[in-house]
Amino acid sequence: MSLKQQNSSSEIIDPDSIAQENIVRTPSKLDSIKFDGKDFPTWKFRTVSMLLGYGLLGIVDGVETGSSKSYLARRDLVYAALVASLTDETLKCAMTVKPGDACGIWKNLHAEYERNTRSNRINLRRQLYDLCGTKNLSLSELVSKINLLCSRLEFLNVNISDEDKLTILLTGARKEFSAIVAIIEMAEDTQTVTYADAVDRLKDYERKDDALAQSNENHLSVLAVKKSISEIQCFNCLKFGHYKSHCPLLPKKTLNVKLNPSIDSVW
Helix, strand or coil: CCCCHHHHHCCCCHHHHHHHHHHHHHHHHHHHHHHHHHHHHHHHHHHHHHHHHHCCCCHHCCCCCCCCHCCCCHHHHHHHHHHHHHHCCHHHHCCCCCCHHHHHHHHHHHHHCCCCCCCHHHHHHHHHHHHCCCCCCHHHHHHHHHHHHHHHHHCCCCCCCHHHHHHHHHHHHHHHHHHHHHHHCCCCCCCHCCCCHHHHHHHHHHHHHHHHHHHHHHHHHHHHHHHHHCEEEECCCCCCCCCCCCCCCCCCCCCCCCCCCCHHHHC
């Protein structure tokens, strides 16, 4: 095998660099899908398919959030791609949001061009109430989806009551939240608990649960260390709990001083 082949075979491939390369090509492809304010459903279908293929749909849906450099780079690229896909007639939807806010552009486009039809309203309602049976989303994902769908319905003049949002939140939460969900449902002040209150309580419960899990993990690690030491057998006394170098039965070391023969002979 040649040196060049060895270098290429031993080269470490960074998955992030591959994803970045794919994302870099995305804006040019979305740029070819121009939206001039007509036939929004068709443009939306093509754009969603493109973003889904690159794993970027969560950014415009508001489901994927973060502050890491990787996320911010992907978000900015999607923002640039959406802006590039708009014509002068539709660019107003991007001019009212902060730079980099791809989700904001997406919401503005829906508010401006999504048709207020019965089929659209039914579809969005179905997506919203389907969240009740998922129970596989993280708390942040569930809250983001509820907020996004309710926002889109509001654009179509459909108001979802706070009680409905609360119901969807509590029934869609994962099993690890069952204890706090039961407390909220059985509380005497249930009538005064709002959707926002419930979200705060679930987030607080999640933080405490994570802290407890970390504490338990640390405790188990300490026990594992102690157990491993207790199982160590000394090769000197054959007892357990210490190494041979720390055996209390080892003879104490004495200082062996060799006298100088010439001095010995003098005395």
